[in-house]
Amino acid sequence: MAADKLPDFDELAIELVRLKRREPELVKRLERAEDRVVAFPSPFGMREVRRLRLERQAMLDRIDELNALLLPIRRIP
DSSP states (O other), X not given: OGGGGSOOHHHHHHHHHHHXXXXXXXXXXXXXXXXXXXXXXXXXXXXXXXXXXXXXXXXXXXXXHXXXXXXXXXXXX
16 A cells, blocks of 8 residues: 555656756757847747746756655665
C-alpha cells in the first residue's frame, strides 16, 4: 500500500532531463524578445517578454522541485 504513494522516480527524472534541455532554448527566445523590445518598444513585445520570463521562472521552479524530489535516490560521489 505504501508503494502506491511513492512517486515514479523514473518519470520524474525524465521530466527533469526534458526541462533542462528546453531551458537554454527558452533563454534564447527570451533574449531575442528582450532585444526586440529594446530596439522596437511595443506593448505586444513587453507582454511577450513578461510571458517568457514567467514561463522560465515556472520552469526553474519545477526543476528545483524535481531536484528536491529526486534527492533521496541520487548517488553522492
